[in-house]
Amino acid sequence: MSMTDSNWLFVSLFIAIALVFPAVPVVAARILGPHRPNPAKNETFECGMQTVGDSWVQFKIQYYIFGLLFLVFDVESIFLFPWAVAYQQMALFAVFEGLVFILLLTGGLVYMWRKGALEWV
Amino acid sequence: MPEFSFGDIAVYAYDMIGWALVTYGLDPKLVVIIQKFLAAFLLANFALLTPIFTIWLERKIAARFQDRLGPNRVGPYGLFQSFADILKLLTKEIITPSGADKVVYFVGPILSVAPVLGIWVVIPFASTMIGANLNVGVLYSVAIGGIGTLAIMMGGWASNNKYALLGAFRAASQLVSYEVPLILALLIPTLLTGSMGMQDIVLAQDTWFVVYAPIAATIFFVSSLAEIGRAPFDILEAESEIVAGYHVEYSGFLFAIWQLGEFLHAFTISALVSVLFLGGWRGPLADLYPILGIVYLLAKTYFVYFISMWIRATVPRIRIDQMNNLNWKFLVPLALAALVLVALVDKLLPASLAGSARAWAHFASNVGLMVIVFGMLRTESRRLQNLSLPAPVAAGH
Numbered sequence: 001m002s003m004t005d006s007n008w009l010f011v012s013l014f015i016a017i018a019l020v021f022p023a024v025p026v027v028a029a030r031i032l033g034p035h036r037p038n039p040a041k042n043e044t045f046e047c048g049m050q051t052v053g054d055s056w057v058q059f060k061i062q063y064y065i066f067g068l069l070f071l072v073f074d075v076e077s078i079f080l081f082p083w084a085v086a087y088q089q090m091a092l093f094a095v096f097e098g099l100v101f102i103l104l105l106t107g108g109l110v111y112m113w114r115k116g117a118l119e120w121v
Numbered sequence: 122m123p124e125f126s127f128g129d130i131a132v133y134a135y136d137m138i139g140w141a142l143v144t145y146g147l148d149p150k151l152v153v154i155i156q157k158f159l160a161a162f163l164l165a166n167f168a169l170l171t172p173i174f175t176i177w178l179e180r181k182i183a184a185r186f187q188d189r190l191g192p193n194r195v196g197p198y199g200l201f202q203s204f205a206d207i208l209k210l211l212t213k214e215i216i217t218p219s220g221a222d223k224v225v226y227f228v229g230p231i232l233s234v235a236p237v238l239g240i241w242v243v244i245p246f247a248s249t250m251i252g253a254n255l256n257v258g259v260l261y262s263v264a265i266g267g268i269g270t271l272a273i274m275m276g277g278w279a280s281n282n283k284y285a286l287l288g289a290f291r292a293a294s295q296l297v298s299y300e301v302p303l304i305l306a307l308l309i310p311t312l313l314t315g316s317m318g319m320q321d322i323v324l325a326q327d328t329w330f331v332v333y334a335p336i337a338a339t340i341f342f343v344s345s346l347a348e349i350g351r352a353p354f355d356i357l358e359a360e361s362e363i364v365a366g367y368h369v370e371y372s373g374f375l376f377a378i379w380q381l382g383e384f385l386h387a388f389t390i391s392a393l394v395s396v397l398f399l400g401g402w403r404g405p406l407a408d409l410y411p412i413l414g415i416v417y418l419l420a421k422t423y424f425v426y427f428i429s430m431w432i433r434a435t436v437p438r439i440r441i442d443q444m445n446n447l448n449w450k451f452l453v454p455l456a457l458a459a460l461v462l463v464a465l466v467d468k469l470l471p472a473s474l475a476g477s478a479r480a481w482a483h484f485a486s487n488v489g490l491m492v493i494v495f496g497m498l499r500t501e502s503r504r505l506q507n508l509s510l511p512a513p514v515a516a517g518h
Contacts (some may be wrong), residue, residue, distance in 0.1 A: 006153055007253035011242050013154075014161040014252060018238035021165055022231045022378050025211065029374035034214045042219040044282040045369050055220070055281045063294045066445070070297040073453070077304040080460075081260060081317065084308045088315035092468050099461055106457055109449075118449045120442035 065117050076105050128410030132249045135160060164252055168241045169234075172384040173203045179384070179430055186434035206377075213373035221370070222279040229276030230371065230378035236268035237386045244392050245320045247402045247414030258319035259307050262393065263300070266348070269386070270296040273357070276379070277367035288366025291441065292350065292357035298448045299347035299354075305456035306341035309334045309463050310397050323401035328480035331398040336459040336487050338398040340452055345390040346429060347448070349383065353436040356444060388426060395421035455494060462490050 044051055083098040112118055123136035135156060142152045177192065177200060184191025192199030217223060243258040245251040255261050270293055277289020311317050313333055314325040322330075331338045347354040358366030368379045395401060399421045402414030439447070466486045470479060 006157065007255055009154065010157045010161060010253040011239075011255070013158050014165065014242050015235065015239055017161050017165045018235040019231065021169055021238070022234040022381070025374050026215070026227070026231065026378060029211045029213070029215060032211050033373055034212075036214065037216070039219065041216060044218045044220070044280070045284070045364065046282070051283065055283050055286060056278070057283075057286075059286075059290055063290050066294045066298055069449070070301060073301040074304070077301070077308065078260075080305075080308055081311065084312040085315060085317055087312045087464065087467075090468075095464055095468050099464065102457055102461060106454070109453065109457075113450065118445065120445050 069112060069117070072108065073105070076101075128412055129247075129249055130412055131247075132411070160252070164241055165238060168238055168385065168389075169381070171388055172381050173207070175388050175426065176206075176380075176384055177203045178426075182427070182430050183434055186431070210374050210377045215373040215375050216370075218281055218370045220281040222281070225275050225279035226370075227375070229272050229279060230368075230375050230382065232275065233269055233272035233382040234378060234385065236265045236272070237382055237389050239265040240389050240393070243319045244389075244396055244418075245323050245401055245414075246418055247411035248320075248324075248408060249411045250414070251320050254318055254320045256316070256318050259311055259317040259322070259397075262319075263304055263307065267300065269348075269382070272382075273367050276371070280367070280370035282370050284364045285367050285369050287363050288357050288369070291363075292367055295350070295354065295357055295444060296348055298445065299344040299452075302340050302448065302452035302456040303344040303348060305453070305460055306337040306344065307397070308460055309337040312460075312464060313467065319396055319401075323396060323403060326400045326403060328477045329398060329400040332477075332480045333483040334398075334459065334463055334487060335484065336455065336491060337463070338394070340456050340459070341397065342394055342425070342428075344448075344452060345394065346432065347444070349386045349390055351383075351387060351429060352433040353439050354444060355438055356441050359438060387429060388422065391425035391429065392418070392422045394425045399425070458490060458494075459487070462486055 044055070079101070080098070083101075087095065087098075123133060123140055125133055138159065139152050139156050142155060143149055147155075180202070181191040181199065192202035195201040195205045217226060240262045242252040243255055243261055245254070273292040273296070274289050277285040277287075277292070280286070310322050310330050313330060314322045316322065316325075350357045356362075358368070363369075368376060371379060395418060400417075401421075402411075402418045404413065404417035407414045407417055463483065463486075466483055470482055474482065
């Protein structure tokens with residue numbers, strides 16, 4: 001078995017354990033603890049008020065803009081990681097190419113900033 | 122039979138189990154699986170049991186910051202307080218609110234612990250001890266850490282509660298935003314090492330990367346604090362505004378699992394900072410006696426953890442617009458600038474300049490950038506002060 005194979009074997013074993021371990025005490029608590037639901041107890045917490053309408057409502061558009069911004073920068077950083085790994089073997093010219101890429105995205109950030117997309121309203 | 126070495130006793134035990142099973146007559150491939158499983162089991166236990174101690178530590182230290190005693194009744198110095206809490210929580214009822222999405226409601230907290238635990242796979246404890254020395258270690262830690270956002274979203278959505286939903290949305294916008302400077306700061310150690318493997322990054326730190334890139338280290342630490350939703354970035358569970366945020370409906374041990382995930386995440390982040398910027402397991406004699414590496418790593422981790430507790434006890438919670446401004450208008454541009462600076466300086470410095478001299482040259486350039494940035498901040502704050510002067514009121518009519 002090669003080195004990388006056994007590495008990913010460890011990762012998969014570990015993730016399986018990581019999913020099971022937190023579930024064990026929850027199951028144990030379900031067995032050990034009482035289980036006596038009643039309508040008043042099961043009401044959602046609203047400081048004593050009845051919830052008005054449905055809880056699963058559509059939400060402020062603001063969050064969506066930040067999600068979009070994040071997507072752009074996340075993809076950018078994924079592209080930058082190979083550049084960073086290869087950096088030590090690169091000539092100055094190749095480094096500048098990477099910097100131009102960063103500069104273009106900075107342009108995007110400045111555009112968003114000027115457009116007021118970064119303001120919380 | 123593997124050779125005994127005291128300095129590397131953990132690896133010796135690992136090899137010994139493998140050797141014993143192979144001589145017993147098991148298939149070597151199966152033996153590897155058993156070995157890996159045992160190692161994973163031990164590591165998971167270590168990581169999951171650590172919060173029991175850190176919760177006590179945090180309560181004790183937070184109490185000292187506030188001039189209180191903290192837990193001091195159960196056992197010496199209140200050491201057994203966490204165990205008492207666990208026993209109590211185990212016997213409490215888990216209430217499922219009416220109208221909740223049951224499966225998602227139960228999976229949410231479990232899924233918040235699992236990815237944080239998954240980060241421990243790539244943390245090197247010593248020169249010979251690492252769960253899996255992945256060649257994409259840095260990217261793996263970010264990728265798996267990102268699942269935590271999903272877990273919070275699940276918990277908040279499934280609770281059928283408006284406060285919980287509001288908390289979940291706040292969490293999503295904050296965690297997702299702060300991932301950007303976090304990843305950009307991670308690019309700098311990657312770039313200086315030329316590898317994404319955690320063990321390679323530690324091995325490259327003859328001089329700690331915090332000297333090479335103090336700005337990146339600070340950005341990573343601050344955005345990590347935001348990632349774990351810890352004060353001053355705890356708007357996702359601001360008691361005074363949205364009760365308790367995404368876990369308001371959780372009770373009993375399901376609530377404990379959320380707390381476990383949070384404390385484990387805080388400790389994990391401290392370990393990541395130590396590995397990436399503070400030299401990880403490196404220290405005097407750690408190469409000769411790998412077992413010492415664990416001591417150094419834990420010492421550094423607890424130091425970083427202490428600083429995060431200090432910040433938590435000192436700084437008040439920031440508003441949501443301040444949170445977004447700090448991220449998008451300060452940390453992201455600063456991280457980009459620091460990345461450009463390090464990339465340029467490292468190429469322009471002569472190759473003959475090596476070792477700590479090179480590190481301090483980087484440090485000087487970072488300080489230079491910081492001086493410029495603080496100058497800009499100062500001008501900006503003066504401008505804002507002049508803007509917000511109240512309009513003159515006509516008086517004395």
